Structure formats: C-alpha cells, structure tokens
Amino acid sequence: MPDRETVTPADLNILFLEARTHSAWLDQPVPDALLKKVYETARMAPTAGNTQPMRVLFVKSAEAKERLRPTLSPGNVDKTMAAPATAIVAYDVEFYEKMPKLFPARDMRTGLAAMPVEKRDRMAFQSSTLGGAYLILAARALGLDCGPMGGFDNAKVDAAFFPDGKWRSNFLVNLGYGDRSKLFPRNPRLDFEEACRIE
Secondary structure, three states: OOOOOOOOHHHHHHHHHOOOEOOOEOOOOOOHHHHHHHHHHHOOOOOHHHOOOEEEEEEOOHHHHHHHHHHEOHHHHHHHHHOOEEEEEEEEOOHHHHHHHHOOOOOOHHHHHHOOHHHHHHHHHHHHHHHHHHHHHHHHHOOOEEEEEOOEOHHHHHHHHOOOOOEEEEEEEEEEOEOHHHOOOOOOOOOHHHHOOOO
C-alpha cells in the first residue's frame, strides 16, 4: 500500500463514528464567517466534471425562518426553528454557465448546455447531493453539529426562496451546536456482509 497520511481515530470520531444527527440545539449562534468556511471547505471535494452545481442558502434571520416554517413537515418545525442556521442545499439548473471558470482547459459549457434537460438535471441533482454530504462533513470537521432532513415541501421552499426557478432545493441541513443531553441512543447500522459485495 502507498505510504499515505491518514486522519486520526479522533478525526474519524468527529466525522463519522461519534457524530450524530441532532434535533435539539443550544442557544448559541453560528457566525457567518464559519458558514463561509464550511462552504469553502466543502467545495474542494469532487463533483462530476467539476460542475459544482450545489448552491446553498443559509437561513438565519427571523424573517427567513418564518418563510421556511410553512414549508416544513410538522415534525420538523420545532427543531428547525430552534436551529441557529438551516442550510437549504440546492442545485443550479444553469450550472453549466459556470463551466468556463470551473473547467478552463476545454469547452464543457457547450456540451452540457446541449444535453437533454432531464439528463442535465439528474447530473445536477446527483452532484448537489454529493455536495450536501461534503457540506455535512465540513461542518462537523469545523465544530458544528448537523441535522440533515428531507421532511419539507420542495415546491414551497423553491417558491419562497428561489422564485426565479434557477435554483431548486434538494434537502435541508440544520446547523449549530447540538444539545447532546437530548440525543437518543444510536440506531443500528447494516454490517458489511448485509450491504456490500466484492466481485
């Protein structure tokens, strides 16, 4: 095996092994500068053709929270209103317009713009999902707790926050400092033999 540096066991605990999905939050704000650092870290991970279609709207203000409230499933209202920030992980349907910057070595924009819309949207959705996962890992690495969720009405979120139709919501991630005293025991995970094959 190549001699490569790896993260420490403590790092793995922060990112995966001891990290939890949080629903209760301490009354402690998340600075804008930290949210910026979370994005700037997450953006460095790979996406298809370096397309980087993920877009993020961080909901923090009382006014924005109230616009978000009616889009949420009932079980997600209280936890989201209490979270210091909620990231709306979205994707840009016109992500190909950024390709001259993101892939300067050759013209990627023309081919992507000519791609069937359904195929291009699927590409954007997949890579924005990857981007959202990287965002969670970056947030954990930088000291935040996360509560990702899908219990909301995408059409209502898009109407409230992206009325021009250029960004489309994928999923939400509550961000802040979790109240660990209110965590439930961790649910089981599938073993390797149940979920994986090597051929």
